[in-house]
Structures are given as structure tokens and as C-alpha cells.
Amino acid sequence: MIKAIAIGTSHGGIQAIKTIVAALPPDFKIPIFIVLHIGRNSNISFIEILRKLTRLTIKEAEEKEKIEQHTIYFAPPNYHLQVEDNFTLSLSTAGKVNFSRPSIDILFETACWAYGDELLGVLLTGANNDGANGLGCIKFRGGATIVENPKTARAPEMPASAIRLCTPDFILDLNDIGKKIVELSG
Amino acid sequence: MQWEKNNHKESSPFFYEGDNDLMNIEVRLLLEAIYLRYGYDFRHYSKAHLKRRISHRLSISHIKTISQLQDKILWDRQFFFEFLEDLSINVTEMFRDPECFLEFRKSIIPVLSTYAFIKIWIAGCATGEEVYSLAILLEEENLLNRTQIYATDFNKNVLNAARQGIYSNQNMDLYSRNYKKAGGKKELSDYYTSKYGSVIFDKSLIKRIVFADHNLVTDSVFSEVHLISCRNVLIYFEKKLQNHVIGLFHKSLSNKGFLCLGTKESLRFTNYEDKFTTIDEKAKIYRKKPIYSKK
Ligand SMILES: C[S@@+](CC[C@H](N)C(=O)[O-])C[C@H]1O[C@@H](n2cnc3c(N)ncnc32)[C@H](O)[C@@H]1O
Numbered sequence: 491m492i493k494a495i496a497i498g499t500s501h502g503g504i505q506a507i508k509t510i511v512a513a514l515p516p517d518f519k520i521p522i523f524i525v526l527h528i529g530r531n532s533n534i535s536f537i538e539i540l541r542k543l544t545r546l547t548i549k550e551a552e553e554k555e556k557i558e559q560h561t562i563y564f565a566p567p568n569y570h571l572q573v574e575d576n577f578t579l580s581l582s583t584a585g586k587v588n589f590s591r592p593s594i595d596i597l598f599e600t601a602c603w604a605y606g607d608e609l610l611g612v613l614l615t616g617a618n619n620d621g622a623n624g625l626g627c628i629k630f631r632g633g634a635t636i637v638e639n640p641k642t643a644r645a646p647e648m649p650a651s652a653i654r655l656c657t658p659d660f661i662l663d664l665n666d667i668g669k670k671i672v673e674l675s676g
Numbered sequence: 677m678q679w680e681k682n683n684h685k686e687s688s689p690f691f692y693e694g695d696n697d698l699m700n701i702e703v704r705l706l707l708e709a710i711y712l713r714y715g716y717d718f719r720h721y722s723k724a725h726l727k728r729r730i731s732h733r734l735s736i737s738h739i740k741t742i743s744q745l746q747d748k749i750l751w752d753r754q755f756f757f758e759f760l761e762d763l764s765i766n767v768t769e770m771f772r773d774p775e776c777f778l779e780f781r782k783s784i785i786p787v788l789s790t791y792a793f794i795k796i797w798i799a800g801c802a803t804g805e806e807v808y809s810l811a812i813l814l815e816e817e818n819l820l821n822r823t824q825i826y827a828t829d830f831n832k833n834v835l836n837a838a839r840q841g842i843y844s845n846q847n848m849d850l851y852s853r854n855y856k857k858a859g860g861k862k863e864l865s866d867y868y869t870s871k872y873g874s875v876i877f878d879k880s881l882i883k884r885i886v887f888a889d890h891n892l893v894t895d896s897v898f899s900e901v902h903l904i905s906c907r908n909v910l911i912y913f914e915k916k917l918q919n920h921v922i923g924l925f926h927k928s929l930s931n932k933g934f935l936c937l938g939t940k941e942s943l944r945f946t947n948y949e950d951k952f953t954t955i956d957e958k959a960k961i962y963r964k965k966p967i968y969s970k971k
Binding site for chain 2 (some may be wrong): 552554566569572573574575580581582583584585596597600603604606623626627630631655667
């Protein structure tokens with residue numbers, strides 16, 4: 491049974507996340523963690539836009555906060571987002587991983603060390619290869635994995651490198667990913 | 677399309693074979709072993725970060741399990757000290773989060789100016805960028821010559837780098853921008869000389885600084901300091917340890933002394949929330965409520 495969802499994306503990610511969030515039912519329970527590569531820029535205005543698309547709580551993750559249902563957490567700009575095994579979130583200023591902070595690999599890896607096979611990992615459009623190792627780690631621990639179809643993704647590189655590394659359970663066009671997330675969470 | 681052409685599996689990355697339960701047990705045993713053997717206490721550091729560093733070390737040293745890593749750490753002192761470097765996060769910059777330094781000028785400097793002598797403790801100073809930033813700020817407010825700064829860290833290598841005050845030229849653009857945003861009154865380059873791709877900060881800044889080895893988890897208090905800056909250190913500690921260290925700060929501060937934390941750190945939800953006044957929640961500036969002796 492899926493207990494948490496971790497999503498990573500980079501170039502083209504704003505549109506991709508909007509599409510997915512809009513596809514979630516208003517009573518969607520499972521907590522979602524998102525790393526969107528955004529460098530040092532604030533993502534407050536993006537969070538505002540998303541709030542108009544859903545009734546779920548959307549926020550920047552805070553240091554040591556307890557993970558709640560009905561909530562979508564974003565990594566704050568310039569901090570890595572980590573999941574602790576006592577199901578709290580923690581932030582880190584450690585060096586960049588794959589030239590990125592926040593890094594998708596760090597979120598995916600720590601989330602699967604906490605949730606094991608009850609985690610769903612989703613890797614979307616992006617122009618680098620952050621997240622591929624992390625997705626492999628989720629798969630290795632028996633979690634479910636979805637990768638956006640590189641042929642139709644805004645930027646193919648990130649999903650493509652994940653597909654080269656592991657065999658994801660589903661490779662889907664963006665418009666079908668939200669539906670699949672809901673189905674797997676059911 | 678591009679991605680189809682090199683459709684080979686990339687060289688496989690490192691995935692830990694033990695399940696999550698086993699991994700948690702092994703990590704706990706490893707931290708206990710390190711504490712018993714070497715006195716470094718990581719038992720209440722955040723586990724996610726520790727696991728990442730452990731996993732990284734396993735993969736580069738070609739060690740299969742955390743239990744085998746523990747064996748090597750117990751028997752090989754030199755290997756332990758290499759591993760200690762892995763655990764350390766020393767990422768820092770000058771005038772990091774410049775808004776905080778701006779707020780520092782606004783709300784702390786006027787108070788410090790009224791003191792004849794100022795004692796400051798910068799805990800977890802890493803390679804010193806924060807220390808030089810604060811020294812520059814105090815110099816510009818004409819306070820440095822009556823200030824004593826204690827800058828501490830538990831990592832001897834970073835302390836040595838901090839004492840040198842030599843940094844790479846590459847970062848100076850960012851640091852200059854930060855300095856300006858922090859309310860800098862001159863140019864950052866007025867405080868250093870460049871040589872062979874490096875910059876060295878003026879020795880006049882260091883006169884008032886003492887760098888010292890101090891472990892926040894296992895060492896004791898400082899006495900009667902007017903201000904403690906401990907930024908981006910507590911973030912690596914579990915709640916319990918955060919409380920312990922904030923208790924240490926509370927004991928070390930003089931009445932109405934200031935405490936500055938990192939942007940993502942807070943006294944909220946700690947045991948000491950009501951023992952401090954919040955001066956600025958965004959800049960994470962707090963002030964110890966006075967304790968009056970009961971007589
Ligand atoms: C991320 S750096 C922060 C540097 C600087 N304060 C800043 O905000 O840019 C964290 C520092 O805390 C130090 N540290 C970690 N645990 C410590 C402990 N138990 N006692 C003293 N220093 C510690 C590390 O060695 C590292 O240099």
C-alpha cells in the first residue's frame with residue numbers, strides 16, 4: 491500500500507506539476523513531497539498558483555515538521571529536502587548533488603529509506619540526470635515508480651536517464667500520470 | 677530521438693541491500709561504536725543525512741554492509757578520521773542570507789553599542805566565512821576594537837582553514853553581492869588582497885578572533901557571552917539534541933543576550949521557546965529573557 495509519494499522534476503516542471511495536482515481529487519490523503527529545481531529563486535508565487543487548483547494543503551517543507559496527510563510539501567529553494575525515518579521532514583544545506591540543491595536524488599533516497607516499498611516515486615520532465623539514482627533506489631526497495639515518457643516530455647533527459655538506469659513500472663505521458671497516481675494510491 | 681540512441685544501462689549505482697529495519701539497527705550500532713571508541717557523539721544527529729554519508733562511504737570504499745564499515749572504523753583510527761570528514765557539512769558563504777545581517781545591523785548593533793566590552797560566540801563556524809562577515813560588520817559599526825569573538829567548531833581541519841582566512845576568488849562575486857545586500861558600507865574588496873586566484877582577508881580583522889575546538893554535544897558552556905550565532909548547525913540535530921544545545925546557549929548567554937539561528941531553524945517547538953523573546957522571526961534573532969536572582 492502506498493503511504494507517500496515523492497516527485498522530482500526540473501525544466502518544464504512547473505507545467506507538469508500543475509497538470510498532476512489538478513488531476514488529484516480534493517480528498518486525496520497521501521502526503522506528497524516535491525523537488526522542483528528552482529535554484530535560489532523563491533517558489534512562493536508558484537505555490538500560490540497551485541493553491542487555486544486544489545483544496546489540498548500546499549506548503550514549503552519546514553525543518554523537523556511532522557508529515558501530515560492531505561498535504562503537498564515543496565523543498566525550499568537552496569535546501570535539500572530529506573525524509574527522516576520517524577516520518578518528519580528535515581532540510582539540509584549540504585553540497586549540491588548533480589549540480590542541484592534541492593536534489594531529487596536526496597529526496598528519493600531518504601524517502602525510500604523511511605517508507606520502503608510503500609513509496610511511489612515519480613520522475614518528470616527535466617534537462618539533467620538528477621533523480622535517476624534515487625528512482626533506482628526506490629525500485630530496488632520495492633516501491634512503485636512512474637517516469638514521464640521522454641518522447642513527449644518537455645525535456646527528455648531526466649526521464650530518459652532514469653529509464654536507462656532502472657526499468658520503471660510505468661512510462662506515461664504527462665496527462666496520464668495523475669490518473670495513475672490516484673489509481674496506485676487507491 | 678537522442679535518448680534512444682544510447683539505450684544501454686548506465687554503470688550501476690550503489691543501492692544498500694539490507695532492508696530498512698536492518699539499516700536502522702546497523703546505523704544505531706555504528707554510531708554507538710563511534711561514540712564509545714572515539715568520543716564523537718552522532719547518536720542524535722538527523723538520520724537521513726547520516727545514512728546518505730554512510731551510503732556514500734560504502735560505495736567509494738567498496739564495503740558491502742554497515743556492519744563491515746563499523747568493523748573497519750573500530751580497528752582503523754585513520755579510516756575513522758576520514759569518515760569523520762564525510763559526516764561533516766561545512767558548506768558556508770560570506771554574508772549568507774544577507775537579510776539577516778541587515779536585521780542584525782538594525783536591531784542588535786544599537787544594543788551592543790551601549791556595552792563597554794562585547795563577547796560573541798560563533799558556534800559551528802566552519803571555514804570562517806561567517807566569522808569574517810561579522811568582523812567586517814562590527815568594524816563598520818566601530819565596535820570591533822572592543823569585541824572578543826570566539827569562533828568554534830568540532831572539526832579541526834575547517835578551523836585551520838578559518839584561521840588562514842584564504843578563500844577562492846571564484847566566490848567573491850556572490851559574496852560581494854551578499855555584502856551589499858547586508859548593508860555593507862564599502863566594497864568587500866577593501867577587506868582582502870587577491871593573489872593567484874585566492875583572496876586573503878586582512879589580518880586586522882582577525883585580531884579580535886579566537887578560533888577554538890569545541891563540540892556542542894559533549895563540551896560545556898561558555899560564560900556570559902552577549903551574543904551567540906549558531907547558524908545552520910542545529911538543522912543536523914534531532915529535536916532532543918537541539919534542546920540540549922539550546923540549553924547550553926541559554927546558560928552561556930548573559931541576561932538579555934542575543935541568539936541568532938539559521939534561516940530554517942527556530943526556537944518554536946523547543947523547550948526554550950518561552951525563555952527567549954523573539955526579536956525577528958524571519959531573521960531568526962532571539963533575546964534571552966532576564967533571569968532575576970531570587971533574593
Ligand atoms: C553547515 S556549517 C555552518 C557554517 C556557518 N555557521 C554558516 O551558517 O554558514 C555546519 C558546521 O557545524 C559544525 N558542527 C557540526 N556538529 C558540531 C558539533 N557537535 N559541535 C561543533 N560544531 C559542529 C560542522 O563541523 C560545520 O562546520
